[in-house]
Amino acid sequence: MDxxxxxxxxxxxxxxxxxxxxxxxxxxxxxHGLVGRNGSGKSTLIKILSGYHAPDAWGSFQVAGKAAExxxxxxxxxxxxxxxVHQDLGLLNTLSVLENFRVARYKAAPLGRIKWRNERxxxxxxxxxxGLEVPLDASVGQLAPVDxxxxxxxxxxxxxxxxxxxxxxxxxxxxxxxxDGVERLFSGMRRVAAEGLGVVFVxxxxxxxxxxxxxxxxxxxxxxxxxxxxPGLQEDDLIEMILGQKVEESFTSGSGSLGGVKLSIAHLxxxxxxxxxxxxxxxxxxxxxxxxxxxxxxxxxxxxxxxxASHGSVVLDGREIPAHSISPRAAIKAGIALLxxxxxxxxxxxxxxxxxxxSLPVLNKYFSGxxxxxxxxxxEVERLIRxxxxxxxxxxxxxxxxxxxxxxxxxxxxxxxxHPKALFLDEPSQGVDVAARKEIFSQVRTLASEGTAIxxxxxxxxxxxxxxxRVLIFRYGRIVAEVSGEAVSExxxxxxxxxxxxxxxxx
Amino acid sequence: MSDITASTGTxxxxxxxxxxxxxxxxxxxxxxxxxxGIIGIWALIVIIxxxxxxxxxxxxxxxxxxxxxxxxxxxxxxxxxxxxxVGEFDLSVASMMSFAAIxxxxxxxxxxxxxxxxxxxxxxxxxxxxxxxxxxxVRLGVSSFITTLGIGTLLGGLSYGISGSVTIGSIPxxxxxxxxxxxxxxxxxFYYGVAxxxxxxxxxxxxxxxxxxxxxxxxxxxxxxxxxxVRRIRTGSLIVSALVxxxxxxxxAGVVGAADPGAGTSFLLPAFAAAFLGSTxxxxxxxxxxxxxxxxxxxxTGITGLELLGYTGWVQDVFYGGxxxxxxxxxxxxxxxxxxxx
Numbered sequence: 001m002d003x004x005x006x007x008x009x010x011x012x013x014x015x016x017x018x019x020x021x022x023x024x025x026x027x028x029x030x031x032h033g034l035v036g037r038n039g040s041g042k043s044t045l046i047k048i049l050s051g052y053h054a055p056d057a058w059g060s061f062q063v064a065g066k067a068a069e070x071x072x073x074x075x076x077x078x079x080x081x082x083x084x085v086h087q088d089l090g091l092l093n094t095l096s097v098l099e100n101f102r103v104a105r106y107k108a109a110p111l112g113r114i115k116w117r118n119e120r121x122x123x124x125x126x127x128x129x130x131g132l133e134v135p136l137d138a139s140v141g142q143l144a145p146v147d148x149x150x151x152x153x154x155x156x157x158x159x160x161x162x163x164x165x166x167x168x169x170x171x172x173x174x175x176x177x178x179x180d181g182v183e184r185l186f187s188g189m190r191r192v193a194a195e196g197l198g199v200v201f202v203x204x205x206x207x208x209x210x211x212x213x214x215x216x217x218x219x220x221x222x223x224x225x226x227x228x229x230x231p232g233l234q235e236d237d238l239i240e241m242i243l244g245q246k247v248e249e250s251f252t253s254g255s256g257s258l259g260g261v262k263l264s265i266a267h268l269x270x271x272x273x274x275x276x277x278x279x280x281x282x283x284x285x286x287x288x289x290x291x292x293x294x295x296x297x298x299x300x301x302x303x304x305x306x307x308x309a310s311h312g313s314v315v316l317d318g319r320e321i322p323a324h325s326i327s328p329r330a331a332i333k334a335g336i337a338l339l340x341x342x343x344x345x346x347x348x349x350x351x352x353x354x355x356x357x358x359s360l361p362v363l364n365k366y367f368s369g370x371x372x373x374x375x376x377x378x379x380e381v382e383r384l385i386r387x388x389x390x391x392x393x394x395x396x397x398x399x400x401x402x403x404x405x406x407x408x409x410x411x412x413x414x415x416x417x418x419h420p421k422a423l424f425l426d427e428p429s430q431g432v433d434v435a436a437r438k439e440i441f442s443q444v445r446t447l448a449s450e451g452t453a454i455x456x457x458x459x460x461x462x463x464x465x466x467x468x469x470r471v472l473i474f475r476y477g478r479i480v481a482e483v484s485g486e487a488v489s490e491x492x493x494x495x496x497x498x499x500x501x502x503x504x505x506x507x
Numbered sequence: 508m509s510d511i512t513a514s515t516g517t518x519x520x521x522x523x524x525x526x527x528x529x530x531x532x533x534x535x536x537x538x539x540x541x542x543x544g545i546i547g548i549w550a551l552i553v554i555i556x557x558x559x560x561x562x563x564x565x566x567x568x569x570x571x572x573x574x575x576x577x578x579x580x581x582x583x584x585x586x587x588x589x590x591x592x593v594g595e596f597d598l599s600v601a602s603m604m605s606f607a608a609i610x611x612x613x614x615x616x617x618x619x620x621x622x623x624x625x626x627x628x629x630x631x632x633x634x635x636x637x638x639x640x641x642x643x644x645v646r647l648g649v650s651s652f653i654t655t656l657g658i659g660t661l662l663g664g665l666s667y668g669i670s671g672s673v674t675i676g677s678i679p680x681x682x683x684x685x686x687x688x689x690x691x692x693x694x695x696x697f698y699y700g701v702a703x704x705x706x707x708x709x710x711x712x713x714x715x716x717x718x719x720x721x722x723x724x725x726x727x728x729x730x731x732x733x734x735x736x737v738r739r740i741r742t743g744s745l746i747v748s749a750l751v752x753x754x755x756x757x758x759x760a761g762v763v764g765a766a767d768p769g770a771g772t773s774f775l776l777p778a779f780a781a782a783f784l785g786s787t788x789x790x791x792x793x794x795x796x797x798x799x800x801x802x803x804x805x806x807x808t809g810i811t812g813l814e815l816l817g818y819t820g821w822v823q824d825v826f827y828g829g830x831x832x833x834x835x836x837x838x839x840x841x842x843x844x845x846x847x848x849x
Contacts, residue, residue, distance in 0.1 A: 306732055332734035340732060349726040351792075360722060360733050363715040372713045414733075 001065045003028040003198025004049075004082070004167040008059030011044055018044040019055070020222040026198035028064070028165055031189055033209040033216035033230065034202045037242060037494070041222040042202060046171055050077055050084050064165035081166025083156040085173055091152055093141030098123050100140055101155050126158040127151075130188060146181030149173050150188050157192065167198040174203055186212050204291045206235055206498050220244050239495055258284050258469070262453035263336075263422045268312035268323070270302040274477040276312070280422070280453040285444065287464040287488075288457040290474030291497050297341075300424035300457050304331045304338040306346075316421055332361065335421035339412055339428060341457075343404065348411045350400025354390075355381040357399045358414045384413045389439050405436025412440055422453040429463050441467045461493040473497055541841065545788040545798075549805045556812035563815045571692055577807045578696035579604075579759045584778045584785075584803060585703050586751025588794045591782055592711070593744040594724035595644065595651040599659030600752040601778060603636055605771030606662040607756025609670050612766035616677035626682075626757060633753025636662065637746030645741045655745075659775075666768035675766045686761020696758045701800075703751075708796035720744070721793070773823075780827045781806060784834035791841060806830055 004026040011019040019041045026032045036042050047053045051072035058070050063080040077083070091100050101123040102114065123136055132150050140148055157168060170189070174182050189212060193199050203209055209216055210230060217227045218241045226241050259282025268276040272295040280286045288296040302309040305326035313322045316334050328338070340346035348357040358381045359366065366377040381395040388409045390402070399407055408428065415423060425444070429437045444467065448454050458464055464471050470484035473496045481496045557565035583604055590597045607629045615625035640658055644651045687694040711717040722730040723740050731737045760766045784806065785798035806827065813822045 304732075328732050329734045329736060338732060345726075346728050346732055349722065349729055351725055352721065356718060356721070360718070360735075363718055367715050370713075372715060372718075 001028055001165070002026060002062060003030070003064055003165055004200070005060065005062040006049070006058065007061075008057065009045070009048065009055050010057040011048060011053060011055050017222045019048075022219070022222070022224045023059070024217055024224065024227070026167055026200055027214075028196050028198055029193050030214045031193050031199045031201055031212055033213035034200055034219070035204075035206070035209055035216060035238070035242060036219035040219040040242075042219055043171075044222075045219070046084070046169060046202065049082065049169065063167060082169070083166070084169045084171065085149070085152045085156050087172040089148060089152040089173070091140045091148060091155075094139060096137050096139050097127075097134055097143075097151055098136040100151065101126070101158065122158070126154050130154045130157075130191065132188075144181065145177050146184050149177060149181070149185055153185075153188060153192070157197075165196055165198075167200060168192055169200040169202075171202045172204065174205060174208060182208065204498065206238055210235060210238070218242055235499055239498055242498070243491060243494065258282060259451060262317065262451070263455075264315045265299070265303055266313050266315065268299070268302055268309055268314075270298060270307060270309040270311075272298045272477050273302060273309075276477070276479065278472060278479065280455060282451045282453060283448050284470065285448050285454045285456065285468050287468035287471035288455065288474065289459055289461065289464055289471060289493060289497060292459065294474040295477035296457055296472070296474035297426065300338060300426050300455055301340075302326075303455075304328055304336060304424055306338065306340070332418075336424065337361075337415035337418055337420035337422070338424040339408075339415055339426065341426035341428075341430060343407055343411070343431070344400065348399050348407060348414070350407075351398060353396050354385065354399050354402070354410050355395035358384065358395070358410055358417075361414060361418050381413075384417060385410050388413050388416075388443065403433070403436075404431040405433040408432050409436055409439060409443075412443060416443065416447065420452060422455070423447060425454070425456045425458075427458050427460070428456060429458070429460055437463070461490045461497070464488070464493060465490040541787075541791050542789055545784070545801055545805055549801065549808060552809055552812060556808075556815065560812070560815045564812055567692075569811065569815075573804065573807055573811055574697050575687075575694040576762070577803055578694065578700040579755050579762060580774060580777055580781065580807075581700035581800065581803045582696075582703055582758060583752055583755040583774055584781045584799050585700070585707050585796060586748045586755070587778050587782050588707060588711075588785075588796070588799060589720070589747045589751075590651070590744040592720045592724050592794045593741055594727065595741060595744060597640065597655045597745060597748040598652065598775065599636065599640060599655040599662060600748055600755075601771040601773075601775035602659040602662040602666070603633060603749050603752035603771075604756040604759060604774060605766070605768060606636075606666045607633060607753035608760040608766035608770065609666045609675065609756075609768055611682070611757055611760055612675040612678055613669055615679050615682070616675060616766075622679050622681055629757060630750060630753050633750045633756075634746055636753075637749030638742075640749065641742040641745040644745060645738050651745070659771075663768075663771060666771070670766070670768045672768065674768070676764070678760050678764050678766065682757070682761040683764050684761075686758050687764075694762065696762050699758065704796045704800050711793075711795060712790075776824070776827050776831060777803075777806065780831035780834065783838065784830055787834055787837050787841065792838070802834075 002025045004024070007023040009019050009022045010017070022041065022045065024045070034042055034045070044053060048055050048070065049072075051074060054071035061068055061070050063082050066080065068076070068080055072080075098120060102119055120136060127134065127136075130150065130153075132147065132154060134143060134147050134151065140151065143151065153168065153170070153173075174185065177185060189199050189201065201209070201213060210233060213230045215227060215229050216233070216238070218225050218238070220242065225244070261279045262282040262284070264277070264279040266277050272293070276299065278286070288299055290296040298307065301307045303314050303326070305328050309323040309326060311323055313320050314326060314331075314336075315321075316336065319334065321330060321334060331338070344350045355378050359377050363372070366373045378395045382393055385395065386393040390406045390409045390413070399410065402410065412428075423444070428440055428444075432440065441463070444454055444456075456464065456468065465488050468488055470482065471488055471493060472479045473481040473483075473493070483492055483496065563569065583600055587597060587600050610632060611625050611629045614620040614628060615622045636658065640651070640655055643649050643654045686696050690698065711720070719730070719735050719740060722733070722735060723737050727737055759770065781799055781802040782794060785800070785802035786792065786794045787798070788801055789795055789798035810823050810826050813826065
């Protein structure tokens with residue numbers, strides 16, 4: 001009997017097929033991996049199973065042998081024995097473990113009174129059966145990340161426990177887990193499978209897929225390209241199935257004419273980053289990447305002082321700034337600029353004019369004779385944003401009234417005019433249209449050619465391959481691979497991000 | 508401060524095209540209406556009251572009374588604009604004001620301390636209170652709304668304690684002269700208020716510091732990542748409001764010729780009403796000096812007129828309370844309609 005069976009599932013969004021005749025079956029007692037690139041249809045599949053999307057077409061749908069109609073109504077998946085734990089876990093961190101258990105249940109005594117004694121007994125039983133030793137009254141926020149994940153799973157299962165069989169779907173639960181936590185999560189998953197439930201495990205981390213699953217389904221461009229047994233499966237084969245092409249083995253490395261070392265990061269340590277050291281040369285564009293949660297996203301914020309680093313230093317042009325004295329103010333003074341990823345919360349104020357936003361770091365230069373020369377400010381900002389092809393090039397417009405791409409160009413201009421010695425960019429092309437993306441990267445290249453050291457943190461591998469001289473790949477807060485010159489290709493970056501065999505290798 | 512933000516009332520998505528760039532299109536009529544509409548309404552109620560009470564309202568004496576007596580409120584509100592712009596509340600300004608009046612009266616009037624020293628001590632206490640507010644708000648991270656509510660209440664209690672719950676009538680004549688001497692028919696306090704208006708207008712609109720205040724208020728994280736000394740700016744704003752409030756207390760003691768420990772409570776709501784109503788005029792969407800000037804006198808004109816019509820006592824609270832809510836609601840409406848039209 002299948003724990004979960006869905007056949008011939010199709011779903012299109014505005015003409016683009018997200019799922020195309022997909023059939024998936026999960027056996028009872030099996031841990032079943034689900035992998036694919038972003039946009040391969042994984043999340044659409046899960047959203048249909050959880051009742052969020054309605055499919056365009058489907059053949060049959062069964063959970064633990066019971067057939068049901070799609071689309072599912074709210075609450076219906078749980079009553080069928082289908083439960084989900086999403087990446088964010090859905091726990092309320094300020095409430096206790098017991099209260100979190102209670103949140104998902106609706107049984108109450110007359111007058112809406114909660115029978116806490118019964119609840120307590122119930123929760124204790126569930127946690128115990130799960131081998132989880134956490135105090136019921138501890139607030140969830142204080143638990144270790146892995147305990148939190150296990151509480152979320154235990155809670156999800158307790159809702160479905162009245163059923164014979166069923167399926168637990170884990171949607172990237174390991175993204176924010178440290179490595180030692182993953183093992184405990186796995187033993188929890190094995191326990192669930194041993195009770196005769198099916199487990200669907202979604203992860204980008206292929207070594208996890210290979211070590212825990214019995215079978216794996218690979219989605220590519222909305223199609224199920226393979227469902228294969230995991231034992232004996234090689235990582236390279238899996239990557240090939242995900243990408244749909246053979247991974248090139250040989251690369252020629254080549255670097256352009258770069259100057260001496262401009263910026264070096266030494267022993268930088270902070271949340272998600274361990275003892276990190278690297279150098280950026282004059283005129284070099286360096287990319288930092290990895291799968292979500294692997295630490296590359298924190299580096300520029302730590303080095304800029306936006307987040308506190310616990311240890312390490314930043315050396316720019318031979319001048320050292322130790323970790324404890326790095327602040328955005330000190331970094332800017334030293335000649336570092338940061339274009340943050342969260343545009344309207346960290347980068348520019350949407351409710352203020354473009355001119356205010358752009359000239360903020362250089363405002364003093366318009367202050368002469370005790371007067372802020374607004375006319376010359378507006379004139380200069382207009383010249384600047386015209387040069388960056390911001391549309392419309394009107395400095396008095398509110399920043400928030402521009403499109404994402406134009407906002408980003410204007411905010412890049414904000415930092416370009418300070419002539420930084422080093423420029424950090426975090427996800428510079430997120431929510432940015434193709435034309436603006438091109439403009440942004442051509443500006444970045446020009447800046448590099450003038451000798452600025454550039455660090456781009458991104459998971460857009462296409463962009464990185466396009467613009468970077470060198471890319472560092474992160475895993476668990478450390479650099480595990482480096483590619484440079486001709487070797488920087490999208491496929492190579494994807495392979496390195498997913499693959500584990502490249503530990504510490506330098507290409 | 509993410510839970511309560513001072514600029515909430517005026518809306519975060521508001522525009523300012525205060526100075527049109529050279530050669531750009533003329534601002535549409537609606538923009539003028541929004542900016543100067545309050546002056547039109549002001550003129551209208553002046554005309555109505557003048558017609559209704561030509562003997563008492565439309566007199567030079569009444570004009571002088573209106574301009575003179577509200578100068579203290581104007582000064583107090585102008586100080587309050589600074590933390591409001593930065594995104595912090597300061598609910599302690601009114602109590603700080605009456606506390607300062609009590610202190611200066613007690614020191615110079617009762618204990619016959621040298622007036623200059625008494626004034627300096629009073630102002631120093633103002634700075635100290637501002638530092639205390641800032642320590643709790645900026646260093647300890649407590650909401651400014653709660654902190655200043657507590658400190659304000661504490662100061663109000665101290666005022667009663669020091670004065671023995673009675674009005675202190677012995678104010679040195681020099682202080683009375685400096686505050687209320689007539690110059691061209693108006694008390695000096697009025698000119699101080701106008702001078703402070705110019706100062707606030709200059710700093711807010713014509714210096715980099717004014718811009719920095721706005722950025723800290725509208726996007727604290729953005730300001731921090733742009734290298735602004737955000738904590739110093741927030742600290743400074745709370746010190747300024749307390750210092751200006753203690754200056755207002757000196758003026759109040761001089762203008763009235765006495766120090767009333769309970770005077771502060773009747774100033775708190777008017778100050779906030781004037782600040783928020785002022786933020787819907789002249790530079791809509793931004794706390795601004797001249798908008799505040801207009802708002803203070805607009806509100807007091809309405810109240811004076813109503814009182815001359817015979818509605819006394821209770822009408823003041825009704826008017827100020829109503830004005831505060833209407834001002835904040837107007838600001839919100841303007842902000843949303845602008846956001847939609849773009």
